Amino acid sequence: MIRSLLAVLLLLAACRSGREYVAPRASTAELTYQAILADGSRGVAEEDEALWACELGTAAMMVRREHEAWEAFHMASRTMGTLESTPSESRRAILGAESTKRWKGDPHERCMAAYYKGILYWRRGDLDNAAACFKSGLFADSYSEVGEHQVDFAALSFLLGWVSWIRGQDEQARFSFQEAAQHAPENLLFDDPAPRDHNVLAILEVGQGPRKVRRGAYGSMASYQDIPTSAAAVEIRVDGVSQGVSALATDLFHQATTRGKKTIDGIRKGKAVFKAASTTAGIVMINRGARDDNAGLVLAGAGALLAGALTNASADVRYWTLLPAEIQFLPLRLAPGMHEVDVIVLDQSHRPIPGWKKTFRCRVEERPGQLWWFRMQPGLRVYGLTDRPEGN
Amino acid sequence: MRLWVFSLALIAVACAKTKTGRVDPNDDSVMMGTGLESADVEAMAALSKKIISLPELTGPGVDAIPRIAIYPVRNETRFDFDSELLVRNLATELQANANGRVRFVVRNRQDLAVLEEERQKKREGEYTSNKQVTKSGADYYLTGVAQSISSASGKLESDAIWIFFELRDPEAAEVIWADKYLTKKVGRAGVIYR
Numbered sequence: 001m002i003r004s005l006l007a008v009l010l011l012l013a014a015c016r017s018g019r020e021y022v023a024p025r026a027s028t029a030e031l032t033y034q035a036i037l038a039d040g041s042r043g044v045a046e047e048d049e050a051l052w053a054c055e056l057g058t059a060a061m062m063v064r065r066e067h068e069a070w071e072a073f074h075m076a077s078r079t080m081g082t083l084e085s086t087p088s089e090s091r092r093a094i095l096g097a098e099s100t101k102r103w104k105g106d107p108h109e110r111c112m113a114a115y116y117k118g119i120l121y122w123r124r125g126d127l128d129n130a131a132a133c134f135k136s137g138l139f140a141d142s143y144s145e146v147g148e149h150q151v152d153f154a155a156l157s158f159l160l161g162w163v164s165w166i167r168g169q170d171e172q173a174r175f176s177f178q179e180a181a182q183h184a185p186e187n188l189l190f191d192d193p194a195p196r197d198h199n200v201l202a203i204l205e206v207g208q209g210p211r212k213v214r215r216g217a218y219g220s221m222a223s224y225q226d227i228p229t230s231a232a233a234v235e236i237r238v239d240g241v242s243q244g245v246s247a248l249a250t251d252l253f254h255q256a257t258t259r260g261k262k263t264i265d266g267i268r269k270g271k272a273v274f275k276a277a278s279t280t281a282g283i284v285m286i287n288r289g290a291r292d293d294n295a296g297l298v299l300a301g302a303g304a305l306l307a308g309a310l311t312n313a314s315a316d317v318r319y320w321t322l323l324p325a326e327i328q329f330l331p332l333r334l335a336p337g338m339h340e341v342d343v344i345v346l347d348q349s350h351r352p353i354p355g356w357k358k359t360f361r362c363r364v365e366e367r368p369g370q371l372w373w374f375r376m377q378p379g380l381r382v383y384g385l386t387d388r389p390e391g392n
Numbered sequence: 393m394r395l396w397v398f399s400l401a402l403i404a405v406a407c408a409k410t411k412t413g414r415v416d417p418n419d420d421s422v423m424m425g426t427g428l429e430s431a432d433v434e435a436m437a438a439l440s441k442k443i444i445s446l447p448e449l450t451g452p453g454v455d456a457i458p459r460i461a462i463y464p465v466r467n468e469t470r471f472d473f474d475s476e477l478l479v480r481n482l483a484t485e486l487q488a489n490a491n492g493r494v495r496f497v498v499r500n501r502q503d504l505a506v507l508e509e510e511r512q513k514k515r516e517g518e519y520t521s522n523k524q525v526t527k528s529g530a531d532y533y534l535t536g537v538a539q540s541i542s543s544a545s546g547k548l549e550s551d552a553i554w555i556f557f558e559l560r561d562p563e564a565a566e567v568i569w570a571d572k573y574l575t576k577k578v579g580r581a582g583v584i585y586r
Contacts, residue, residue, distance in 0.1 A: 077472075082425035083549075085582025093584040101584050121472065128467035128475065135470035135542075142544050263586040 020099050021048035023055035023321050029062035029383055032322075050079035051103040051318055054113055058322035062375055062383040066120055073117040080104045080113055081136075094267055098316035106212075108255035109320045110140035111153050115327075118159060119203065122371050123385060127167050134160035141255075152258075154184035155250035155327040158193070165195040166369035180249070187247045189329060198331035200370045204234040204246045206345070207325025208378065210253040212317040220272035221265070222315035224256040229325060230347055231356070231376050236330055237342040245350060246328035253325060271313035279308035324375065336366040343374050343382050358382035426542075426551040426577040427471035433478060436573045437485035439557060443534070444489045446559070448568050459495045460486075460559070461530035469540035469553055476500065478555070482534075497530055532568065534559050547586050552576040 021044065024035035036056045044052040057072035079102055085093075093101035105113065114137030122130035137156045161176030173195070181190035195201075207229035215221050234246045285301030288294070338361060345356035356376070364370065365388070374384040444450060449458050462483050464475035476498075483498050490496075536557040543550050552574065559569040 081427065082579055083581035083585040084425075084579055085584050090582050090584050098584070104585055117472065129472035132467050132470055132472040136472070139470050139542055139544065139549075264584050267583075 020316075020318055021045065021051055021103075022318075023052070025321070027379060028381070029059055029377065033059035033063045033065070047100055047102045048318065049102070050076040050105070051320065054105070054109070054320050055322050057113075057116060058320075061116065061120075061373065061385060062377070064383075064385060066123060066385065070117065070120040070124075073113055073120065076113050077117060080110050093264075093316075097312040097314060098264065098268065099314070099318060101316065103316075103318050105320065106256060107140055107259050108153075108252055109323070111137040111156060111255070112252070112320065112323055113137075114140060115156055115159070118156075118163075119371065119373055122159075122163060122369075123373075123388065125388075127163050127369075131160060131163045131167065134163065151179075152183040153250055153255060154180045154187070154190070155329070157183065158190060158249055158329060161193065162195050162201055162369070184249055187249060187329075189247045189331070190249075193331065195331070195368070198333045199368050200332040200334055200364060200372055202236060202246070202330045202332055202372045202374065204328040204330060204343075204374045204376070205324035205326065206231040206234065206328060206376045209320065209323025209325055210256045211321075212256075212319035214315050214317050216269075217272045218275055218313040219317075220268040220313040220315055222317050224253060226253040227325065229378075230353055231345045232348045233346045233350060234328065234330070234374065234376065235342075235344045235346055235350075235352070236332065237344065238332070238334055238339050240340075240342075243332050243334075244330055245346065246330040248326055248328050250327045251325070252323055252327075268313050268315055271311050275308050275311040275313050277308075278304045278311070282306075282308055334364045336364050338363055341372075341386070343376075343384065345376050345380075345382070353380075356380040356382070358384070360384050360386050362386040363388075426549060426579045427469075428473050428538075428553060428575070432553075432573070432575050433481050435575075436478060436555060437481050439571055439573065440482055440485040440489050442571060443486060443559060443569060444494065446569055448561075449532075450490075450493045457493065457495055458532060459497065459530040461497050461499050461533040462486075463499050463533060463535040465536040465538050465555060465557075467538050469538050470542050470551070471540070471553070473538075475538075478536075499533075532559055532561055547581045547583075548578060549581070550576065550578040 024032065024039065026032045026035055033056070036052065036059050040052060040056065053072045053076035057069045057076065060066070060069035060072060083104060085101065089101055104110065114133045118130045118133030118137065121127070121133060134156045138151055138153060138160070141151050141153045141156070157176045158180035161173045161180060164170075164176060165173035177190060177193050180193075181187075184190055208227040210224040210226055212222055212224055215223055233248075236243045236246075282301045282303070282305030285297050285304060287301075289297030289299075289301055341360045341362045343358050343360065345353050347353050358381075362372070363386075370388075372384065372386045374382060376382055448454070449460075462479050465478050467473065467475055479498060483496050486494070486496055534557065536555055538553060538555045540551055540553045542552075553576070555573045557569075557571050557573070558567050560567055
């Protein structure tokens with residue numbers, strides 16, 4: 001009888017937690033993109049829509065579908081742009097599983113959504129909205145821990161500085177470059193970025209972003225794990241001539257782990273304590289009630305057990321799996337015309353990793369502020385957006 | 393027993409279907425954020441009446457139908473938005489209120505660079521009428537800039553957004569009309585996101 005009751009309660013609890021969305025991964029970006037799209041056509045739960053859109057947007061960038069990527073990030077930003085919640089959504093997430101709330105990402109994920117959307121605006125020539133996105137990303141970072149880690153997303157500051165310079169806003173550019181230098185002092189590029197001396201800015205993303213996992217009693221705590229990679233930096237050679245090695249601007253594991261404490265962490269901790277206490281009390285009361293032939297105590301124990309079983313203390317560990325580990329930059333000064341651009345991935349000692357390189361045929365135009373984006377993916381793959389997107 | 397009922401109710405709420413419904417575009421969205429909303433775009437269009445009533449455009453001394461080029465609003469806020477939507481909505485409202493007394497041409501972002509060239513052409517005398525209209529141009533141009541002050545502290549975030557509009561005479565480099573639209577919104581982060 002008691003076993004049957006427990007089984008029913010566990011089933012109920014499991015039903016309430018629902019399925020948590022995890023984006024499919026495949027061997028190539030194209031297959032990953034297609035698999036994420038297929039997920040969408042099968043229907044993604046409303047609470048996972050923004051996460052799905054972020055994954056789709058990143059995959060779309062890797063397969064050079066810039067407009068689709070922009071649309072995906074635009075869709076995601078409608079949810080991620082506000083941290084408001086409806087009363088019923090709050091109730092569900094507090095009393096039930098946290099993962100029933102709409103995914104809006106942690107601060108570093110909201111920064112990254114704004115960063116990608118800004119890049120896509122920039123590449124289509126809409127510098128006003130690119131700057132707006134970088135500002136929005138920096139604003140999202142202000143939700144990180146108060147103190148030295150607040151608004152320390154140097155990559156966004158640097159991009160805002162560069163785009164501001166192109167727009168002729170020298171004062172904003174100077175301020176943003178100073179901010180970038182302050183938050184990434186080891187990056188010598190930030191000391192003197194000199195956008196007027198370069199006509200192409202290369203963004204290089206390396207490694208896999210941090211993995212979000214559960215830990216603690218009943219998985220009530222969420223934390224991030226770093227995923228090691230052999231890639232440390234990237235060298236760019238143009239027509240066989242080295243243009244230098246990229247420098248680190250933002251480490252996403254650092255960003256993810258300096259987000260500070262959240263109110264919901266305390267709520268989950270309280271739920272874990274309640275779950276443990278009511279389960280223990282329920283078992284004790286049922287045992288004692290059965291021993292003393294006390295039906296009332298058995299019923300009360302069953303109630304406590306039910307309350308424990310229905311309490312879902314699990315942390316929401318949905319996370320953006322296609323994020324990189326690091327954002328790096330390398331400004332270039334290139335003659336207008338067609339070039340052979342070799343993107344060579346380097347290890348910790350700045351030696352090329354055998355087989356991890358790709359050559360792109362790129363057109364450089366006679367204008368400042370061209371933006372190239374490269375992504376180094378596991379499996380020795382390199383993806384890139386170089387030439388201007390069609391229609392611009 | 394109560395706990396059972398509560399749990400069942402919770403499950404029922406969680407499984408409840410939602411229904412899409414038609415709403416007034418001037419109403420605030422349920423989850424609107426602190427950026428520009430359709431209600432703001434509509435409210436901005438009300439400025440068109442002030443523009444149409446300007447004596448330089450529809451006053452007694454105006455003998456030819458003036459032409460206004462409308463340029464996208466420059467965005468200095470932290471919100472990305474379709475500045476051509478603002479302009480197109482304003483232009484539509486202007487057309488509706490002008491009754492043919494003023495003509496409009498909507499320009500895109502790339503055309504901004506043409507403005508200076510046009511001004512130069514005017515100076516060189518390439519006029520198509522005595523109102524100094526160039527072959528590709530207009531008598532006046534309407535443009536704007538959106539700026540904001542954003543702040544966040546703990547669970548609250550607030551954004552004040554100003555959109556300054558100006559109607560300029562490119563020949564005289566003179567502002568003949570200026571007005572602004574201001575909106576301020578305060579958002580409160582839900583406890584589950586803090």
